[in-house]
Amino acid sequence: MEKGKSARQAVEISLKKLDLNADWNFKSSRLIPSLHSSKLRIEKTKPPSLVSLCLGVIGRHLEEIIEDLSEIAVNFPADIKIPLAAIARRRKLLNDDVIVSLADSSWEILDLSGSDVSNFGLAKVAEMCKSLRAVDISQCKKITANGVSELVRHCHSLETMRCGGCPSSESTARRCLGILKPKLNDVEGDSWEELDTMEIGHGAQSLRWLVWPKIDEDSLEMLSAECPRIIVNPKPSLFGFKGTEVPREAFPDVALDDPIVEDIDPKTWSICRSIPKAMSPSLSSANELSIAEKFRLAFVERDTRLAPKRAKNARQHQRRAEREWMMTSTRAKALALASKATKSLHGRS
Secondary structure (H helix, E strand, C coil): CHHHHHHHHHHHHHHHHHHHHHHHHHHHHHHHHHHHHHHHHHHHCCCCCHHHHHHHHHHHCHHHHHHHHHHHHHHCCHHHHHHHHHHHHHCCCCCHHHHHHHCCCCCCEEECCCCCCCHHHHHHHHHHCCCCCEEECCCCCCCCHHHHHHHHHHCCCCCEEECCCCHHHHHHHHHCHHHHCCEECCCCCCCHHHCCHHHEEECCCCCCEEECCCCCHHHHHHHHHHCCCCEECCCCCCCCECCECCCHHHCCCCCCCHHHCCCCCHHHCCCCCCCCCCCCHHHHHHHCCCHHHHHHHHHHHHHHHHHHHHHHHHHHHHHHHHHHHHHHCHHHHHHHHHHHHHHHHHHHC
C-alpha cells in the first residue's frame, strides 16, 4: 500500500511539473510576440534625426531665403539639396531658379511634378545631373517636347519617366513619343532589343518604364508595336514583369520623392494660411467707406488725440519766450522790478 501511495504521489508531482512547464511555455509563447510588437512600436515612434529637424525649420521659412538660395545652397551637400527641392515642390515654390540652384550632379531622381519648372530649368538640370534614372514631369505646364528632348539627350541612364496629369502635360507626352523611341544605326538587324547600346543612334536608350495613367489607345498601340522595351503603366507583381523587378519609381501611387522626406514633419509643407471670409456684395458696398473718407476720419482722430499735447507745448513755448525776453531786455527788467515794488507798497498799506 505504501508503495502504491508513493507511486501515486510521484505521478501527481510529475503532472504538476508538466502543467507548470506548459503554463510557462504558453506564457513565453505569448511573451515573444508582445516583445516583437513593442520593438516595432519603438522603431516606428523613434524621433527624427537632427538633420531632419533642421530641414523642417528651413522648409518652413523657405520663402524668406528663396531669393538668396543660389548663394546659400553652394555650401549645401547633396543630401541636403534634394530634400529642400522636395519641400519646395510641396510648398509650390519650385521653379527654374530654385531647381537650378539646388541641382547636384549626384542626383539619380528628379521630381518636378506640379511645379513651375520650364524647359530651361529641365535642360539645365539634365546637363548637370547626367546620372538621372527616374524623372517625374507630370502636371508641368511649362515643359514641352523640347525640354524632354534635352533630358533624353543628356541623361543616358534614364529608366523611368512619369508624365501626363493635365491637358498640357498630356499633349507634351503625345509629342514626345518620337523622342522616346530609340533610333537604330543598324536597321538590318532582326531585333533592336538584341543590339548593344552603342548601336542605338539617339533617343531614350535606357528608358524601360513609362508612367502615363491616361495614355490614349493610339499612343499605347504605337509604343507596344514599335518600342516593346518601354513598359507603360506597369502593375505591381510578386514576380515582376517578364522576370524583371519593377522599380518603386514606376508605381504612380506614391510621389517620386516621398522616400527623401519620409523623416521630415509634414507640417513643414502644410502650413495653414488664414483665408479671409467672403462678404456679400450688398453688405460690402453698403458698409465700406471710400478711401478719402477713411483718410479724413483718420486725420480727425489723430488731430483730436494730439490737441492737448499741442496746447501744452504752446504754453511752455510762451513762458520760455517771456523768460528770455526778461533776461535780455533792460526795460523788461525795470518793469518787473517796478511791479514788485508796487505790490510790496500795497501790501504794507
